Amino acid sequence: xxxxxxxxxxxxxxVSRRYSVDPEVYGVRGVHLVVDxxxxxxxxxxxxxxxxxxxxxVGCLDQQTAGSYRFNGVDVAALRDEERAGLRxxxxxxxxxxxxxxxxxxxxxxxxxxxxxxxxPRRGRRERARAVLEKVGLGxxxxxxxxxxxxxxxxxxxxxxxxxxxxxxxxxxxPTGNLDSANTATCLELFDEIHRQGMTIVxxxxxxxxxxxxxxxxxxxxxxxxxx
Amino acid sequence: MKPQRLWHVGRERWGALRARRSRATxxxxxxxxxxxxxxxxxxxxxAGLFARPGRTTLTVIATVFGLAALVATLGLTRTASxxxxxxxxxxxxxxxxxxxxxxxxxxxxxxxxxxxxARLKRLNGVVAAGNLSKVDVRGALISTSPVSDPQGQTDxxxxxxxxxxxxxxxxRAELGAGRLIDEGQSRRADRVVVLGxxxxxxxxxxxxxxxxxxxxxxxxxxxxGIVTDVARKHEVLSAAIMPxxxxxxxxxxxxxxxxxxxxxxxxxxxxxxQAALALRPDRPxxxxxxxxxxxxRVRDRVRSDLSLLxxxxxxxxxxxxxxxxxxxxxxxxxxxxxxxxLRRALGATRRQIALQFLLESxxxxxxxxxxxxxxxxLVVVGVSAAQTWTPVLDPITPFxxxxxxxxxxxxxxxxxxxRAARMEPVEALQAGT
Numbered sequence: 001x002x003x004x005x006x007x008x009x010x011x012x013x014x015v016s017r018r019y020s021v022d023p024e025v026y027g028v029r030g031v032h033l034v035v036d037x038x039x040x041x042x043x044x045x046x047x048x049x050x051x052x053x054x055x056x057x058v059g060c061l062d063q064q065t066a067g068s069y070r071f072n073g074v075d076v077a078a079l080r081d082e083e084r085a086g087l088r089x090x091x092x093x094x095x096x097x098x099x100x101x102x103x104x105x106x107x108x109x110x111x112x113x114x115x116x117x118x119x120x121p122r123r124g125r126r127e128r129a130r131a132v133l134e135k136v137g138l139g140x141x142x143x144x145x146x147x148x149x150x151x152x153x154x155x156x157x158x159x160x161x162x163x164x165x166x167x168x169x170x171x172x173x174x175p176t177g178n179l180d181s182a183n184t185a186t187c188l189e190l191f192d193e194i195h196r197q198g199m200t201i202v203x204x205x206x207x208x209x210x211x212x213x214x215x216x217x218x219x220x221x222x223x224x225x226x227x228x
Numbered sequence: 229m230k231p232q233r234l235w236h237v238g239r240e241r242w243g244a245l246r247a248r249r250s251r252a253t254x255x256x257x258x259x260x261x262x263x264x265x266x267x268x269x270x271x272x273x274x275a276g277l278f279a280r281p282g283r284t285t286l287t288v289i290a291t292v293f294g295l296a297a298l299v300a301t302l303g304l305t306r307t308a309s310x311x312x313x314x315x316x317x318x319x320x321x322x323x324x325x326x327x328x329x330x331x332x333x334x335x336x337x338x339x340x341x342x343x344x345x346a347r348l349k350r351l352n353g354v355v356a357a358g359n360l361s362k363v364d365v366r367g368a369l370i371s372t373s374p375v376s377d378p379q380g381q382t383d384x385x386x387x388x389x390x391x392x393x394x395x396x397x398x399x400r401a402e403l404g405a406g407r408l409i410d411e412g413q414s415r416r417a418d419r420v421v422v423l424g425x426x427x428x429x430x431x432x433x434x435x436x437x438x439x440x441x442x443x444x445x446x447x448x449x450x451x452x453g454i455v456t457d458v459a460r461k462h463e464v465l466s467a468a469i470m471p472x473x474x475x476x477x478x479x480x481x482x483x484x485x486x487x488x489x490x491x492x493x494x495x496x497x498x499x500x501x502q503a504a505l506a507l508r509p510d511r512p513x514x515x516x517x518x519x520x521x522x523x524x525r526v527r528d529r530v531r532s533d534l535s536l537l538x539x540x541x542x543x544x545x546x547x548x549x550x551x552x553x554x555x556x557x558x559x560x561x562x563x564x565x566x567x568x569x570l571r572r573a574l575g576a577t578r579r580q581i582a583l584q585f586l587l588e589s590x591x592x593x594x595x596x597x598x599x600x601x602x603x604x605x606l607v608v609v610g611v612s613a614a615q616t617w618t619p620v621l622d623p624i625t626p627f628x629x630x631x632x633x634x635x636x637x638x639x640x641x642x643x644x645x646x647r648a649a650r651m652e653p654v655e656a657l658q659a660g661t
Binding site: 056059061062074079080081082083084085086087088089090094096098100102104105109113114116117118119122161 | 259260261262263264265267268269271272275278279280566567569570571572573574575576577578579580653654657
């Protein structure tokens with residue numbers, strides 16, 4: 001077992017997601033994708049090309065209708081709903097274009113929610129959340145409510161939430177879509193740093209500048225994936 | 229021995245079940261399912277409620293009123309019926325009066341024994357007993373002075389009673405001045421009387437400082453005491469009361485006319501069955517026993533009809549409250565679509581989402597129950613204070629009502645929670661921010 005080559009973290013084989021049968025509508029079609037640990041991959045493509053569908057399948061929020069998907073060697077299709085949820089809570093961190101911060105909870109509480117579904121110890125949770133916030137440079141905003149933050153700060157809070165509990169992969173759906181260029185730059189620097197520390201990152205974007213920062217790019221057009 | 233065995237069987241079965249389940253999951257490499265601790269779930273639910281405190285408060289209000297109406301109805305019904313019983317208590321519910329029947333010719337006499345109080349006090353349930361008889365003074369008038377005043381009325385027609393010493397405790401006599409009749413006076417047939425306060429007023433006797441005396445016909449009696457109030461047998465307040473022994477000696481009283489009995493609460497039925505036998509074991513049928521009737525039950529039924537109306541009213545308000553909770557929870561589910569999507573992305577299962585919303589709606593119901601029970605109790609106390617009643621409330625009520633509220637909230641929240649659980653995470657994330 002130990003002397004086998006390390007398994008890839010993400011392994012999609014001939015994955016398709018069909019939405020309806022008549023007429024046949026596909027989100028993604030016959031996608032082969034392997035992402036190794038520590039990779040930084042960007043998926044580019046016009047809107048409606050199936051990028052988000054692919055990301056949702058990788059994030060276990062959606063399921064393929066054909067093909068196989070292994071996360072860390074585990075066949076995700078064979079898992080029960082609760083186990084897929086468990087995979088999301090422990091293995092995957094999400095960053096969304098619209099941040100998805102709860103407006104009535106302080107920044108640090110928003111970050112702490114990430115640990116709730118992991119049944120982790122409550123003790124020290126606030127300290128752990130504060131540490132992650134310090135890491136993304138938002139320690140001084142811990143007790144602010146999200147509506148009082150700038151867009152860049154909000155996205156950093158969301159990244160802190162995704163990073164709490166060190167997931168195996170960070171999935172970002174247009175993370176810079178709502179940010180100006182200065183905040184985009186800060187955000188990308190943060191990704192750089194996280195990546196240097198060994199995090200696997202998959203970023204969906206239609207911004208070539210953002211895509212170029214990744215070490216590897218793939219292109220998605222009409223649900224079909226090709227290496228760029 | 230046996231239950232222990234059953235327990236073992238249960239454990240083995242449970243173990244087998246768990247083993248089977250873990251084998252089934254082991255087919256695929258095991259991934260721990262998502263879990264949320266009760267404390268975290270409670271935190272999230274409460275945070276959801278406090279996110280919109282104004283709306284939550286308004287939603288809870290209808291439940292508060294419904295449950296308050298329920299508590300107030302239960303409390304006031306109890307209070308009012310308790311008040312009726314309370315009055316009976318004082319006057320009649322603990323009182324029995326035994327008197328002898330008119331003797332039929334050629335039959336044995338129906339006389340009451342002189343030691344009737346002592347015989348009755350041996351019965352368990354008798355608090356006090358005393359003899360009270362009218363004394364036939366053969367039309368003699370009563371006056372305070374041997375001189376007749378032609379200007380005013382000095383000779384009065386007053387009732388004259390004879391009493392055993394224990395009568396005064398039985399009727400709860402309050403002594404205004406002097407002392408009551410005692411055993412010795414009765415034995416010696418002393419010429420003394422105790423006056424009821426009305427009789428004393430008519431005779432113009434206000435205090436005993438000058439050792440007043442009265443004349444009954446030609447006989448002179450020393451007034452030794454004035455009774456100002458009694459709880460029962462109010463006629464003695466307008467009478468002169470002499471010791472039994474005196475009445476026997478001077479006026480030929482043959483036997484006590486009546487025995488007044490005070491029983492413990494609830495003992496009247498039993499004592500009324502036993503009294504005649506204790507007094508005249510040879511001829512119990514010769515005595516007439518007057519015990520209080522069971523009237524309060526009829527009144528209770530009348531009141532419960534009225535209270536049913538209020539309970540219905542409370543039920544309707546509760547229903548309105550439940551619909552309010554259901555409505556607001558549904559709105560909140562729709563508004564928080566994005567949050568639901570986010571929670572699913574963070575690892576929440578459908579069940580955990582449903583649980584959170586159920587907990588939120590139950591918490592609203594519970595809060596309504598706590599506030600409603602408090603408000604209802606205040607109403608009961610307030611109304612009782614205004615009416616000078618004693619507030620009575622079943623002690624369980626304030627504790628059960630919050631549970632009723634919580635269950636109401638739970639039922640009201642079940643549909644919205646189901647809607648929340650059914651949402652697809654991908655769509656939820658796209659729909660909301």
